Amino acid sequence: MSSNENAPAPRSRRERPAKPALTRQRIIDAALAIMRDEGLNKVTMRRIAAALDTGPASLYVYVRDTEDLHAQILDALLDGVAVPETAGGTWRDRLRALLTGFRDVLFEHPEIARMALSTQPSGPNYLALGEAILALLDEGGVSGRAAAWGLDLLLLYPTTVAVEHTGPSSKRRDAEFSALAAKIAVVDATRYPHVARLGDDLMSGDGRARFDWAFDVLLDGILAAARTPTE
Numbered sequence: 022m023s024s025n026e027n028a029p030a031p032r033s034r035r036e037r038p039a040k041p042a043l044t045r046q047r048i049i050d051a052a053l054a055i056m057r058d059e060g061l062n063k064v065t066m067r068r069i070a071a072a073l074d075t076g077p078a079s080l081y082v083y084v085r086d087t088e089d090l091h092a093q094i095l096d097a098l099l100d101g102v103a104v105p106e107t108a109g110g111t112w113r114d115r116l117r118a119l120l121t122g123f124r125d126v127l128f129e130h131p132e133i134a135r136m137a138l139s140t141q142p143s144g145p146n147y148l149a150l151g152e153a154i155l156a157l158l159d160e161g162g163v164s165g166r167a168a169a170w171g172l173d174l175l176l177l178y179p180t181t182v183a184v185e186h187t188g189p190s191s192k193r194r195d196a197e198f199s200a201l202a203a204k205i206a207v208v209d210a211t212r213y214p215h216v217a218r219l220g221d222d223l224m225s226g227d228g229r230a231r232f233d234w235a236f237d238v239l240l241d242g243i244l245a246a247a248r249t250p251t252e
Contacts, residue, residue: 043075045083049093056094061132064090091136096144098126098133104153112160117236119153120179124232127183134183151176163247171243178235182228198224 041047051072052064066087070077084090102122105115127134151172158168202224210217226234 040074043073043079043083045093047073048080048083048090049097052090052094053097056130056132061091061094061136064094066090088140091133092140092142093144095133095137095140096142096146098130099123099142099144099146099150102126102146102150104149112157113240116154116157116161116175116240117233119150119157120175120236121232123150123176124179124183127180128186131183131186134180134186137180138184158243161244163243165247167243167247171239171246174239174243178239179232182232186228 048069051069055068055072056064064087066077066080066084069090070080084093102119105118107115109115109118127137154172154175155168158164158171163171205216205220205223208217208220216223
């Protein structure tokens with residue numbers, strides 16, 4: 022008697038559970054899961070294809086390339102940025118809160134922050150963020166080119182702050198900060214008179230204070246540009 026007689030009969034492919042249809046959203050969801058578990062550097066087409074039990078080539082029907090995929094990941098994360106209610110303060114307060122929320126998303130996902138400098142998102146959440154910023158600027162009397170160009174600056178600053186935050190470990194950043202402070206404290210005032218005079222101010226202020234100050238400087242500049250006649 023053959024030993025194969027007791028083996029289970031092979032199942033027809035038609036009897037197997039059908040795999041969920043491959044969609045752009047399923048690809049993005051898989052990419053987010055991999056990023057959270059393993060890091061952004063593990064988010065590759067091959068890795069996502071394996072997670073979805075398909076071939077890498079099939080993903081390109083829905084995603085152009087890895088850069089496009091990263092942009093979609095950022096856009097998905099921006100879903101957590103809440104637009105402040107009208108009762109949440111002045112338009113300036115609400116704009117500050119909105120940009121702080123954007124910065125916090127990048128702080129929470131440090132690998133995305135650096136990528137955001139070189140990848141241009143264009144998804145619905147990114148457009149909604151831009152729309153909310155432009156609406157608040159309009160409420161404050163800023164419109165036209167000053168608002169359009171100001172939008173770039175207002176999004177760029179939180180991104181660069183987050184990138185700076187995602188560099189070396191916090192212990193190394195603290196050590197480098199202390200080393201710089203020590204060097205400035207004994208700097209040659211003859212050779213570097215301005216650095217010596219402003220040494221305390223150069224090293225003063227925590228991250229929140231500097232972020233708020235930079236926001237005010239940027240916004241005041243945008244408001245001033247809006248009042249300047251266009252040539």
